[in-house]
Structure formats: C-alpha cells, structure tokens
C-alpha cells in the first residue's frame with residue numbers, strides 16, 4: 155500500500171492524478187472538481203471511485219493521507235489551509251499565494267502543523283536548470299552577480315470558460331506568477347530577493363479583447379547576497395511560448411536555450427575563455443520513466459511526486475517547503491506593488507512572520 159492521495163482540480167491536475175495512479179509509491183483514492191464532466195473523466199480513465207464536487211468533502215475523507223491542490227491559483231491558500239487543518243499533507247501547484255495576507259495565513263497554519271507542505275514547482279527539476287546547478291555547485295560559475303528569467307506565454311485560450319465567462323487567468327497580473335522564473339536562481343544559490351522595482355507595458359487597446367492585466371511586467375530585484383535579478387513575465391503577446399534563464403557568475407556564465415530548447419539546452423562559458431559550449435541536457439533520473447505518463451511537465455511531475463512522498467515517509471523537509479515556496483512567490487506580489495507605487499518595495503522574509 156502506498157500513500158493515499160486525493161487530487162483537487164482536474165485540468166492540469168489530471169496529469170498529476172495519472173502519476174499518483176501509476177506510481178507504486180502512491181494510491182489515487184479520490185478526486186475533486188466542481189465540474190461533473192471532469193469527475194466523470196477521472197472515473198472513466200483512472201477508475202477512481204471517490205469523486206467529490208466539494209473540496210471539504212475531499213479533505214474529510216479519512217482514507218486520504220495527502221491532498222494535491224491543483225485548483226485555480228486564487229484558491230491555493232484557502233485550499234491548502236483547509237487540507238492542513240484536516241490533517242492532510244499537501245502538494246500545491248504554483249504559485250503558493252496571490253496576496254501577502256494569503257501568504258501570512260499559510261505561514262500561520264502550516265508552521266503550527268506537523269504536516270508536510272510542498273510546492274510543485276517544476277522548473278528546479280528541468281534538465282537545463284539541473285545542469286546549471288551542478289556547474290554552480292562544482293564552483294565553475296563562481297559567485298552569481300546577475301541573473302535573468304523570462305516567461306513569455308500567451309494564454310488567450312485559457313482566459314474564458316467554454317460558456318464565455320472569464321477565468322482567473324484573464325485578470326492575472328504577470329508578476330503574480332513568478333515562480334518559474336525565481337525558483338531556479340533561488341534554489342541554486344540559496345539567496346533571497348529582498349527589494350524590487352518594476353514596470354509594465356501593454357499593446358494597443360483594440361487588441362485587448364477583454365483582457366484585464368498588463369501585457370508585460372518586468373521587475374529588477376536586489377538580492378541579499380548583493381546580486382541583481384531581472385524577471386520578465388508576459389501572458390498576452392504575439393510570441394511563441396518561451397522560457398529563458400541566465401546566470402552570470404564571476405568565474406563562468408550560463409544561459410538556457412529559448413522556446414522548446416529552454417528546458418533541455420544550455421550555453422555556457424567557463425573560466426577566462428570566451429568560448430561558448432552548447433550542451434543538450436538530460437536529467438538522468440527521467441530516463442527511468444515512460445513517456446506514456448506525459449512529456450515535459452509530466453516527467454518533472456514524477457520527480458516532484460517522488461520527493462513529496464520521500465519527505466512524508468522519512469519525515470524530512472521537502473525540497474520546496476513553505477518558506478522556500480514563499481521566497482519564490484512573494485517577490486512577485488511585492489513586484490506588483492512596485493509597479494503600482496512606481497518605486498522600490500521590500501520583499502518580506504516570511505520567517506519574520508513566525
């Protein structure tokens with residue numbers, strides 16, 4: 155018998171439900187969604203018997219050890235808090251929270267509980283980032299004094315429900331979704347983003363089609379270690395989906411590829427050589443998993459699930475616990491405040507909220 159898991163939110167969450175179902179380490183025992191057709195699909199495809207329309211019914215199911223929260227981002231904090239209070243371990247989709255108040259409420263509840271909280275951020279598991287971290291840990295990059303992260307993803311198709319109602323993504327300000335960009339640098343260096351200034355821009359109004367957020371937001375951060383970090387996010391644009399990361403150290407530098415190559419290609423220069431090496435990166439652990447469970451996110455989700463299970467079984471801290479999740483999330487919330495106030499804003503240290 156593996157760890158008993160219930161999954162809430164069955165769009166992106168459905169691929170996680172498949173992983174929990176396929177793994178020997180976990181048993182998918184229940185799912186939850188407010189849409190009956192999503193529950194029917196999970197029942198048909200995965201044979202799940204316990205299908206709940208209400209989140210409270212899911213967390214009240216005594217057979218469940220852990221809940222995977224893959225509901226819309228505005229519900230993450232509330233759902234995590236309800237699950238932890240019901241005595242469940244929680245794996246939660248990114249971001250951890252959308253406001254400082256939600257983040258404080260999470261700290262209040264999670265810090266008083268013995269349950270595991272882990273944020274399911276895939277970018278620290280991507281092969282190009284794992285390679286960057288291995289060079290950093292082998293001291294080949296030296297001290298990172300400047301790093302960049304860009305996440306450009308037109309999400310037009312996800313802004314309306316099929317019946318025309320607007321989804322939460324239609325008004326999501328880009329900096330409120332920061333963790334794909336912040337997590338690789340923070341996880342690699344252990345640094346913290348402490349202060350931010352940020353600006354925004356948009357295209358012409360006639361192209362808005364009801365979109366309620368800025369087209370692009372760019373934030374510049376000062377870090378605790380004295381580095382500068384730039385984050386650019388855009389969810390409305392005329393551009394192919396692309397991630398990009400760069401790390402400039404005083405002994406070496408590394409950039410990921412762009413577009414489809416962002417996850418698997420990096421370019422680096424080491425020592426005083428101006429020569430650039432291009433490398434295809436592979437995560438050794440990913441080879442053991444079949445493509446049948448999904449590519450891209452699917453494969454990193456398998457590693458995330460294994461780390462989540464290990465943390466619960468061993469009683470050890472998960473790779474991205476609440477403090478790290480908030481170190482990756484709060485810079486975006488403070489960044490949005492900086493856009494609005496047009497000046498430098500401090501990024502709180504969630505450890506000061508205990």
Ligand SMILES: NC(=O)c1ccc[n+]([C@@H]2O[C@H](COP(=O)([O-])OP(=O)(O)OC[C@H]3O[C@@H](n4cnc5c(N)ncnc54)[C@H](O)[C@@H]3O)[C@@H](O)[C@H]2O)c1
Pocket residue numbers: 162163164165166167186187188189192207208209224225226227228229247248249274275276312321451
């Ligand atoms: N790479 C990544 O890490 C990544 C990728 C995609 C999405 N996400 C995150 O995962 C979460 C889910 O994303 P998505 O694209 O599936 O969102 P979505 O809004 O498209 O789908 C959310 C699902 O949750 C269901 N739902 C809504 N309210 C609910 C409630 N109260 N109780 C139970 N179910 C409810 C909806 O019916 C829907 O099936 C988001 O927070 C998003 O930020 C992360």
